[in-house]
Amino acid sequence: MVKNCPTCGEGELASDTRPITFARQGETMLLEEVHGDFCPCCGEVILGMLEAERVSRRILGFNALKPTSGAKARSPEEFQRHS
Template identity: 35%
Template sequence: MKCPVCGLAEMALDTRDAAHVYKGRTVVIPAVTGDHCPACDECLTEHRETDKIIQAVNELSKQVDAPA
């Protein structure tokens, strides 16, 4: 399947670390299994992996947005 975001490459099932940036801070989510695009780094995941990513991103946003 071609990447639905960039359309440049075929998606490949793989397990990789995924990074997410929020307000200049980065969280790395280890071992995300899904269909990864080698051209734009988009990743399509199943529910369990998506939940893992959402949990990590929510934790990062709480840390970044916490009152100083």
Template identity: 40%
Template sequence: MQCPFCGEGSLVHQTRDMPYTYDGESTVIPNVTGDFCGACGECVFTDRESKRIGDAMLAFNKAVNARNAAA
């Protein structure tokens, strides 16, 4: 399947760990499954996987904000 973002690459269905950075702090969201473009690096996720990723990002953001507020 052709990448809907760049139109150049093919999408490959894979599971990867996804790095995420918020406010200068980094984490890894494990076992992210989706269709990844080898040309531009964009990803297409199912609604369920997208929600899981968003929930993980939000939880990390809240933890970072709590640490920063306590400092």
């Protein structure tokens, strides 16, 4: 069954495991191995409930960290204690 993107209506969603990047206040976090349905047209990512909860915990941990001066990428290990 082909699923069209609910955001743009143009893209055909592809189930895959990919890294995604989350940005906040000039800092970025790379989340590797995110399982979901990805739209090739608009970049929307549709996650299942368990994956959404996992990703949300990681993002909340990242947001709980005090920002550092200057933009830099943080590894998941730096914020894992918050998730």
